[in-house]
Amino acid sequence: DAKTTQPNSMESNEEEPVHLPCNHSTISGTDYIHWYRQLPSQGPEYVIHGLTSNVNNRMASLAIAEDRKSSTLILHRATLRDAAVYYCILKGGNQGGKLIFGQGTELSVKP
Amino acid sequence: NAGVMQNPRHLVRRRGQEARLRCSPMKGHSHVYWYRQLPEEGLKFMVYLQKENIIDESGMPKERFSAEFPKEGPSILRIQQVVRGDSAAYFCASSPPGQANSGANVLTFGAGSRLTVL
Numbered sequence: 001d002a003k004t005t006q007p008n009s010m011e012s013n014e015e016e017p018v019h020l021p022c023n024h025s026t027i028s029g030t031d032y033i034h035w036y037r038q039l040p041s042q043g044p045e046y047v048i049h050g051l052t053s054n055v056n057n058r059m060a061s062l063a064i065a066e067d068r069k070s071s072t073l074i075l076h077r078a079t080l081r082d083a084a085v086y087y088c089i090l091k092g093g094n095q096g097g098k099l100i101f102g103q104g105t106e107l108s109v110k111p
Numbered sequence: 112n113a114g115v116m117q118n119p120r121h122l123v124r125r126r127g128q129e130a131r132l133r134c135s136p137m138k139g140h141s142h143v144y145w146y147r148q149l150p151e152e153g154l155k156f157m158v159y160l161q162k163e164n165i166i167d168e169s170g171m172p173k174e175r176f177s178a179e180f181p182k183e184g185p186s187i188l189r190i191q192q193v194v195r196g197d198s199a200a201y202f203c204a205s206s207p208p209g210q211a212n213s214g215a216n217v218l219t220f221g222a223g224s225r226l227t228v229l
Binding site for chain 1: 115142144146153154155156159166167202204206210211212213214215216217218219220221222223
């Protein structure tokens with residue numbers, strides 16, 4: 001399985017944008033880039049996913065590099081409730097339905 | 112539309128007892144996944160099931176653990192003769208039919224069942 005590399009932790013100030021990076025240099029052409037997050041004491045929560053083009057939804061934006069070897073999850077205005085572990089995961093069609101989680105980035109948000 | 116429902120939310124067992132964790136997928140979802148999260152560790156895939164079939168159990172411990180997803184009723188993760196090392200949060204997720212082999216497949220997770228073995 002193609003692997004992703006994320007910083008262990010990041011800090012942000014409330015109401016400021018947050019850019020969470022993810023490197024995936026061995027991504028294959030059919031791999032989608034997924035982001036999930038896990039708030040303290042809760043189950044993982046889907047955030048966003050994309051293949052080649054940048055994506056926006058009500059939670060976040062996903063910026064995908066032109067060569068697809070990296071991507072960035074953008075939270076436009078961080079709130080205290082965004083403090084969580086954020087996971088960048090590659091999902092291809094040849095691994096069945098499962099997701100393989102790495103260590104993720106622990107985001108802390110300061111008031 | 113209720114999400115993925117897991118119960119019990121908290122379960123305490125003594126060493127050697129059995130633990131049964133239940134998961135009801137989202138309405139319309141036919142695929143269920145179980146994950147385990149040990150304290151201060153990441154999420155580890157355990158097993159993936161469709162109705163009445165185990166599709167991928169590559170993450171299941173070889174002994175004491177079993178999972179089923181019957182035609183009727185919730186999926187069950189069963190741990191026999193629990194040991195202290197089984198203390199963890201167990202998360203269930205579900206996804207709709209027809210997408211499992213797509214890279215775009217999105218999983219919806221439940222809130223988890225937290226097992227404590229005394």
